[in-house]
Amino acid sequence: MRASRLVSLLLLLQTKGRMTASALASELEVSVRTIYRDVESLHAAGVPLYGDAGPTGGYQLLDGYRTRLTGLTEQEAESLFLAGLPGAAADLGLGDAVAAAQLKLMAALPSPMRDRASRMATRFHLDAPSWYYDSERSPLLEVVADAVWRERTIEVGYRRWRAPEDVTRTLRPLGLVLKAGRWYLVAQGSSARISTYRVAQIQSVEVLEPFDRPAGFDLAAHWAASLEEFQARQHTGTAVVRLSARGWEVFDSHVLPVVAKAAAESVVEDGGGFRVTIPIESVAHATGMLLRLGGEVEVLEPAELREQVTAAVRRLAELYLG
Template identity: 80%
Template structure:
């Protein structure tokens, strides 16, 4: 365990440069005192590692030093053959690069690990797109990805869902996210950081202007926060419904996870039925969602939702009876 931590500490300094003892302790999930001991051990092993005191101080490797450590555990080698999704890599223009990297890695592995890695690649396949959706055409994806990588501004003609539909924006592209087979650009506009669906871009021009990324910006953290904010804006109302035992059992497979979680957390057993409280987007959207469940669900409130479903049922009866 300690040997693995020493290797991790060395690789952290090699990839990130100067780091404080506290930053290393946080990264490796150990105490600062443990970091001090580990640094002494690396010194004793001849690693050219030095530290500076003060607010701008920290530990750093001597300029030009690169570790020759190339060891991978069997699990690490196996996982690398699941890391490069072939479809998304090809979308970004990196399909050949991923294939070449995997070939080089395979050639460098010992024969026993090579067999395990090959078995992993042949027995597990990751398919990112969601069911029932054709892959989206994103003709500007490679262009956008290149601008993200080189921090170059973009002029984008974009088709929105609300009026005015077609707008032109000058953007600072901060990152690309693949969600359920769809590519999204996270970019800074004139006033805030927003998300743009790449397939909705009608024209893209890469500008000569470069930009500095916002300090402390973390793409994964921003995306997670954006999803929470989106759901908070999306679900502005609440409904109380009563489900049969069978309806309650199948409810999660008919709704989005946020609705399923709310139902599970608010469930009240009423004997043959279960009463739950769920978030809803709008009366029309909620009606469509609940009508799919037929007689397994009864709406108790709000009255507007109950009335809307009653009207739909009457129209259906008039059509079919």
């Protein structure tokens, strides 16, 4: 641990230039006294490090000195693809590895490129969760992620939405996906079928024997196909609606992308408005979705949906107008 900290201290000075003992202590999450001891150790090892006293002082490496201790560890290299997702890296227990990998990369860059990289980090930020939703807490995520990486079968206690709610499953974990702040496990069950499990719903995990990963399995391709299949299963009917000019302008922000796409592909002008044909999950779901648009939308087909929307509007009128 101390050796790793000494390297981090050295890389910080190489990357950021002059730093006070207090600033170094804050970065490395240790006491100022520990920084003093670490600096003495680096001096003893022959590192050309010197310090200046006073309010503008601090520690600094001799001009031109660069350490070659920038090789990435296996875990740091594995974590690089998560460098733009610090929250996700922390969820997987790789937060420290990501920080160390970024520090080593910054130290290895020549000064002009280092400045550009620093500027990039201050101007772009990725926030994965959707609006109005917090990231989901998944206490067993690290255990599951370790099993995914080491190709170990797991037995999980899983809480699902339909009865019986609590079930036990033996799974071969193939990958993890972060979608809108929620983690999902893609795994093979007792049959060859590959299914998706919400990690937050996993109540217990027992790691078992190794398994052989299916040859040629592509996590990204599987996830894309699963989403397409899920949307196809969801939307079992269609509806025809007329939108006002304003309704058409804001339609995309009130519906799922698959519905917005279908509307864009079917839109025709109709009496100053726009007529579109859209997929729907059910009459009840479509009623709620279309009511968000208020008077900017009129249901034309099917008759059952038009009746449901009419009944809902009538109830609202009775409630507010008496």
